[in-house]
Amino acid sequence: MSAIDFDDVPNWRGRDVIDQKGYAVGVIADLYVDEVTGRPEWAAVKTGLFSHRVTFVPLSQAAPHGLRVQVPYDKSQLHDAPNIDPDGSLSADEEARLYQHYGLDYDTAGSSGAGSEFIAPATDKVGEEPPAGTGEGGRLRLRRHTGGTGA
Numbered sequence: 577m578s579a580i581d582f583d584d585v586p587n588w589r590g591r592d593v594i595d596q597k598g599y600a601v602g603v604i605a606d607l608y609v610d611e612v613t614g615r616p617e618w619a620a621v622k623t624g625l626f627s628h629r630v631t632f633v634p635l636s637q638a639a640p641h642g643l644r645v646q647v648p649y650d651k652s653q654l655h656d657a658p659n660i661d662p663d664g665s666l667s668a669d670e671e672a673r674l675y676q677h678y679g680l681d682y683d684t685a686g687s688s689g690a691g692s693e694f695i696a697p698a699t700d701k702v703g704e705e706p707p708a709g710t711g712e713g714g715r716l717r718l719r720r721h722t723g724g725t726g727a
Contacts, residue, residue: 585616585635592644593621593633595651602654604645605630608666618674619645620662623655630662631655632674649678 585607593601602623609616619638620630637648647654658673660666666674675682 581640582615584640588619588640588645593619593654594641594644594646595654596646596648597650598641598646599651601633601647601651602631606662607635608632618666618671621654629659631657632660632662632666633657634674634678634680636680653678 588604589607591604593604595601602621604619605622606620607616608618608620616635619633619635621633623629623631631654633647633649633654635647638645640646657677658670660670660674672682
């Protein structure tokens with residue numbers, strides 16, 4: 577797979593995702609970016625024709641494959657990913673579980689560090705204070721990419 581063009585990733589919404597063998601997995605419903613680096617890190621992929629299940633898939637090794645996006649994982653590994661609610665943000669704990677599931681090193685995965693910065697959910701404005709009660713273990717590092725000026 578070729579290197580990811582991060583400038584093109586926002587155009588991946590609505591594209592089909594295929595696994596390493598070319599089997600269809602689902603459709604990219606949302607993208608989650610690291611607020612510090614601005615780099616897309618996860619795709620929220622809607623799996624199954626009639627289900628509303630969303631599976632988080634790392635984008636670090638994803639690549640366009642025609643009009644589809646190919647990821648270097650088996651379909652079964654994608655379907656067995658931890659069930660995390662796509663509520664607009666991922667906490668450091670949720671992200672760590674995903675990295676572990678995919679066999680990726682969480683400490684070095686993102687240049688901003690493992691949950692070291694508070695990241696506002698996609699619905700918050702840049703510069704606002706973090707929500708009350710967001711403690712050490714509940715920091716948010718990633719937010720849904722809205723593709724515009726906000727939710």
